[in-house]
Amino acid sequence: MEPACRKDKPKLNSTPTRGDRARQKSAQQEHKQRQRAEIYALNKVMTELEQQQFESFCKQMQSQGE
């Protein structure tokens, strides 16, 4: 290839920069933190549900026993 052509050929830059990688990592970390917060909020609700169901079943069994 002629040197002049090489200069005109557009330079492809598909390699993410260090800054891009850092931003990506930070975004991923935030995403994980949000997921974790939602999981624990959900787990609190589902734990309470399970406890309520267990208690009502125990009462049911108790009243049947009587």
Add this chain to the structure above:
Amino acid sequence: MTGPTSPSRTGTSSAKLSRHGRSKSTSAHCLLRCAAREESAASSPNNGARSPGEEEEKDGGVLFYVNRTGFPIEGVTWERMWSHVAVVHPEGQEMADRIRNAAYLPKHHVPSVPTFKPSMSVPDWLVSIQNYMKALQYNHTGTQFFEVKKSRPLSGLMETAREMIRESLPIKCLEAVILGIYLTNGLTSLERFPISFKTQFSGHCFHHVVLGVYCNGRYGSLGMSRRPDLMDKPLAHRTLGELVAEFESSYKRYQHTLKKVKIGLYVPHDPHVFQPIEWKHLVLNAARLGAQEMRKELEKHGRDMRMKVVCVCVCVCSSKKGQGQHEVSRYYRSHPLSSQV
């Protein structure tokens, strides 16, 4: 442990129900929800080949999901978790949306990983580990966040334990066993071995697993369960039979009948070992053995583990039945036990 806990919901599409295959029995079945799926999930040969929509595992007749794609949890698994809870919870989608759309959610404290100090006694260390697992919480979401394949080499399972610590999310009973092994590695005066239970309640079978521990002539356990008396037990039981009897007594409070007990072998303390954990070195059919025979077999197994029995394969058949069914199956293989009792 898990079981069919989900209350019926009006308005739920039949397509959704059949897809999830979820039991909509009443709370009569929800005394305990145990982890049958932990055994079936780990041993199923088709796990890896399933599409995301088919990754349900069975747990006492109730399906549950497993996150197999790491963290952050990818879209399909994430949406599936929310779809499931929207079906299970009486407030349904409203509950799910309330959490998902919340602008602010409290940040759940990341519990500090326990660190062993030479001044700590073994019982204190076990309490510290159990408190850590309790701080992670028992996972009631219906989606298991860490994939545990019981046939994996110990080294691979220890990597999963590190992931559990790194991600700090709720766990279930099988995950707790793996985590318990990881956190007790190196404490060579303490032996660890899995104890699996199969119980029955109202025609349904339930599975559960805890980490048995042995130190200085006493047995105890670490673990996680929906019920507080089916997880950790103090290092106070003089024999393995006593420990298992304690669990059986706890199960009876919930009207569960013990059907089978499987005791594994001591787990090596070297976290880089390539061999898998031995989960069922001794299998006892509690339905066929009397209480005394059970205790006798358990105490013998406890002695054998302590005596480091090598390379004997024994299969004991019941003389009563004459049908070739086994009350007791015992396989002894050489086991590189690392600690002295």
